[in-house]
Amino acid sequence: MSVVQLTDEERSTWLSTLEGWEMAEGKDAIQRTFEFGDFIEAWGFMSRVAILAEKQDHHPEWFNVFNRVEITLTTHDADGLSLRDVHLAKAINAL
Amino acid sequence: MSVVQLTDEERSTWLSTLEGWEMAEGKDAIQRTFEFGDFIEAWGFMSRVAILAEKQDHHPEWFNVFNRVEITLTTHDADGLSLRDVHLAKAINAL
Numbered sequence: 001m002s003v004v005q006l007t008d009e010e011r012s013t014w015l016s017t018l019e020g021w022e023m024a025e026g027k028d029a030i031q032r033t034f035e036f037g038d039f040i041e042a043w044g045f046m047s048r049v050a051i052l053a054e055k056q057d058h059h060p061e062w063f064n065v066f067n068r069v070e071i072t073l074t075t076h077d078a079d080g081l082s083l084r085d086v087h088l089a090k091a092i093n094a095l
Numbered sequence: 096m097s098v099v100q101l102t103d104e105e106r107s108t109w110l111s112t113l114e115g116w117e118m119a120e121g122k123d124a125i126q127r128t129f130e131f132g133d134f135i136e137a138w139g140f141m142s143r144v145a146i147l148a149e150k151q152d153h154h155p156e157w158f159n160v161f162n163r164v165e166i167t168l169t170t171h172d173a174d175g176l177s178l179r180d181v182h183l184a185k186a187i188n189a190l
Contacts, residue, residue, distance in 0.1 A: 063157070
Protein backbone atom coordinates (compact mmCIF):
# COMPACT_ATOMS: atom_id res chain seq x y z
CA MET A 1 0.00 0.00 0.00
CA SER A 2 1.19 3.47 -0.86
CA VAL A 3 3.29 5.24 1.73
CA VAL A 4 3.39 8.42 -0.30
CA GLN A 5 1.94 11.52 1.33
CA LEU A 6 -1.50 12.50 0.14
CA THR A 7 -1.69 15.51 -2.13
CA ASP A 8 -3.79 18.48 -1.06
CA GLU A 9 -6.53 17.42 -3.41
CA GLU A 10 -6.52 13.84 -2.10
CA ARG A 11 -6.67 15.11 1.46
CA SER A 12 -9.80 17.17 0.99
CA THR A 13 -11.44 14.41 -1.00
CA TRP A 14 -10.67 11.72 1.55
CA LEU A 15 -11.29 13.80 4.66
CA SER A 16 -14.80 14.59 3.49
CA THR A 17 -15.52 10.84 3.46
CA LEU A 18 -14.13 10.17 6.94
CA GLU A 19 -16.94 11.02 9.31
CA GLY A 20 -15.77 12.42 12.63
CA TRP A 21 -12.10 12.75 11.67
CA GLU A 22 -10.31 16.05 11.47
CA MET A 23 -6.80 17.27 10.87
CA ALA A 24 -4.62 17.26 13.99
CA GLU A 25 -3.17 20.54 15.17
CA GLY A 26 0.49 21.08 14.40
CA LYS A 27 0.90 17.66 12.86
CA ASP A 28 0.24 16.09 9.48
CA ALA A 29 -2.23 13.62 10.92
CA ILE A 30 -5.93 12.99 11.38
CA GLN A 31 -7.60 12.44 14.69
CA ARG A 32 -10.89 11.43 16.21
CA THR A 33 -12.09 11.11 19.78
CA PHE A 34 -14.50 8.37 20.79
CA GLU A 35 -16.49 8.26 24.00
CA PHE A 36 -18.09 5.20 25.52
CA GLY A 37 -20.24 4.32 28.51
CA ASP A 38 -17.35 3.06 30.61
CA PHE A 39 -13.84 1.62 30.48
CA ILE A 40 -14.95 -1.87 29.50
CA GLU A 41 -16.73 -0.52 26.43
CA ALA A 42 -13.78 1.69 25.53
CA TRP A 43 -11.45 -1.25 25.93
CA GLY A 44 -13.64 -3.48 23.78
CA PHE A 45 -13.45 -0.90 21.03
CA MET A 46 -9.69 -0.56 21.41
CA SER A 47 -9.27 -4.32 21.19
CA ARG A 48 -11.05 -4.36 17.87
CA VAL A 49 -8.98 -1.46 16.60
CA ALA A 50 -5.79 -3.18 17.78
CA ILE A 51 -6.51 -6.23 15.66
CA LEU A 52 -7.46 -4.15 12.63
CA ALA A 53 -4.28 -2.14 13.01
CA GLU A 54 -2.10 -5.21 13.30
CA LYS A 55 -3.78 -6.78 10.25
CA GLN A 56 -3.16 -3.60 8.27
CA ASP A 57 0.36 -3.37 9.68
CA HIS A 58 -0.41 0.25 10.44
CA HIS A 59 -0.68 1.33 14.05
CA PRO A 60 -2.40 4.27 15.67
CA GLU A 61 -1.04 6.75 18.15
CA TRP A 62 -3.73 6.61 20.76
CA PHE A 63 -4.57 7.82 24.21
CA ASN A 64 -7.15 6.39 26.58
CA VAL A 65 -8.49 7.49 29.90
CA PHE A 66 -11.53 5.68 31.30
CA ASN A 67 -14.27 5.93 28.66
CA ARG A 68 -12.44 8.18 26.20
CA VAL A 69 -10.21 7.10 23.32
CA GLU A 70 -8.31 9.64 21.23
CA ILE A 71 -6.85 8.22 18.03
CA THR A 72 -4.27 9.96 15.86
CA LEU A 73 -3.28 8.50 12.52
CA THR A 74 -0.22 9.43 10.55
CA THR A 75 2.31 7.49 8.50
CA HIS A 76 5.83 7.73 9.84
CA ASP A 77 7.26 6.21 6.66
CA ALA A 78 5.64 8.99 4.62
CA ASP A 79 6.38 11.65 7.21
CA GLY A 80 2.69 12.59 7.07
CA LEU A 81 -0.75 11.47 5.97
CA SER A 82 -1.00 8.63 3.50
CA LEU A 83 -3.63 6.27 2.17
CA ARG A 84 -2.76 3.90 5.00
CA ASP A 85 -4.30 6.36 7.43
CA VAL A 86 -7.40 6.69 5.31
CA HIS A 87 -7.85 2.92 5.15
CA LEU A 88 -7.41 2.49 8.90
CA ALA A 89 -9.75 5.39 9.69
CA LYS A 90 -12.40 3.89 7.40
CA ALA A 91 -12.04 0.50 9.05
CA ILE A 92 -12.33 2.07 12.52
CA ASN A 93 -15.43 3.98 11.51
CA ALA A 94 -16.96 0.76 10.21
CA LEU A 95 -16.70 -0.92 13.63
CA MET B 96 -9.40 2.38 49.36
CA SER B 97 -8.19 5.82 50.34
CA VAL B 98 -8.70 8.57 47.83
CA VAL B 99 -6.83 11.05 49.97
CA GLN B 100 -3.74 12.63 48.42
CA LEU B 101 -0.45 11.21 49.59
CA THR B 102 1.54 13.37 51.96
CA ASP B 103 5.06 14.43 50.96
CA GLU B 104 6.51 11.81 53.25
CA GLU B 105 4.29 9.07 51.83
CA ARG B 106 5.24 10.08 48.31
CA SER B 107 8.95 9.73 48.80
CA THR B 108 8.50 6.48 50.68
CA TRP B 109 6.25 4.94 48.05
CA LEU B 110 8.07 6.28 45.02
CA SER B 111 11.28 4.68 46.17
CA THR B 112 9.53 1.30 46.07
CA LEU B 113 8.07 1.75 42.58
CA GLU B 114 10.83 0.74 40.21
CA GLY B 115 10.83 2.70 36.98
CA TRP B 116 8.14 5.19 37.97
CA GLU B 117 8.80 8.89 38.30
CA MET B 118 6.78 12.01 39.01
CA ALA B 119 5.12 13.45 35.91
CA GLU B 120 6.02 16.98 34.85
CA GLY B 121 3.49 19.65 35.67
CA LYS B 122 1.02 17.17 37.10
CA ASP B 123 0.53 15.42 40.41
CA ALA B 124 0.94 11.99 38.86
CA ILE B 125 3.45 9.22 38.34
CA GLN B 126 4.46 7.86 34.99
CA ARG B 127 6.42 5.07 33.41
CA THR B 128 7.21 4.19 29.82
CA PHE B 129 7.40 0.57 28.70
CA GLU B 130 8.94 -0.64 25.45
CA PHE B 131 8.30 -3.98 23.81
CA GLY B 132 9.47 -5.89 20.77
CA ASP B 133 6.43 -5.03 18.67
CA PHE B 134 2.81 -3.98 18.80
CA ILE B 135 1.48 -7.43 19.64
CA GLU B 136 3.68 -7.57 22.72
CA ALA B 137 2.74 -4.05 23.74
CA TRP B 138 -0.92 -4.88 23.27
CA GLY B 139 -0.59 -8.05 25.32
CA PHE B 140 0.83 -6.01 28.16
CA MET B 141 -1.91 -3.39 27.82
CA SER B 142 -4.57 -6.08 27.93
CA ARG B 143 -3.24 -7.33 31.23
CA VAL B 144 -3.08 -3.80 32.61
CA ALA B 145 -6.63 -3.14 31.41
CA ILE B 146 -7.99 -6.05 33.42
CA LEU B 147 -5.99 -5.11 36.50
CA ALA B 148 -7.23 -1.55 36.23
CA GLU B 149 -10.85 -2.58 35.87
CA LYS B 150 -10.53 -4.95 38.85
CA GLN B 151 -9.07 -2.14 40.94
CA ASP B 152 -11.67 0.27 39.58
CA HIS B 153 -8.81 2.64 38.92
CA HIS B 154 -7.89 3.44 35.35
CA PRO B 155 -4.68 4.72 33.79
CA GLU B 156 -4.18 7.60 31.42
CA TRP B 157 -2.13 5.91 28.78
CA PHE B 158 -0.69 6.42 25.37
CA ASN B 159 0.49 3.80 22.92
CA VAL B 160 2.26 3.93 19.63
CA PHE B 161 3.51 0.68 18.13
CA ASN B 162 5.80 -0.92 20.75
CA ARG B 163 5.73 1.90 23.31
CA VAL B 164 3.27 2.35 26.17
CA GLU B 165 3.35 5.45 28.37
CA ILE B 166 1.29 5.14 31.53
CA THR B 167 0.33 8.02 33.78
CA LEU B 168 -1.39 7.39 37.08
CA THR B 169 -3.24 9.95 39.12
CA THR B 170 -6.45 9.96 41.13
CA HIS B 171 -9.05 12.38 39.84
CA ASP B 172 -11.15 11.97 43.00
CA ALA B 173 -8.17 13.06 45.11
CA ASP B 174 -7.05 15.68 42.60
CA GLY B 175 -3.60 14.12 42.71
CA LEU B 176 -1.61 11.07 43.74
CA SER B 177 -3.21 8.61 46.12
CA LEU B 178 -2.64 5.09 47.35
CA ARG B 179 -4.77 3.87 44.44
CA ASP B 180 -2.00 4.91 42.09
CA VAL B 181 0.61 3.17 44.17
CA HIS B 182 -1.38 -0.05 44.20
CA LEU B 183 -1.95 0.00 40.45
CA ALA B 184 1.70 0.83 39.73
CA LYS B 185 2.81 -2.06 41.93
CA ALA B 186 0.44 -4.43 40.18
CA ILE B 187 1.68 -3.28 36.77
CA ASN B 188 5.29 -3.75 37.81
CA ALA B 189 4.46 -7.26 38.99
CA LEU B 190 3.26 -8.30 35.52
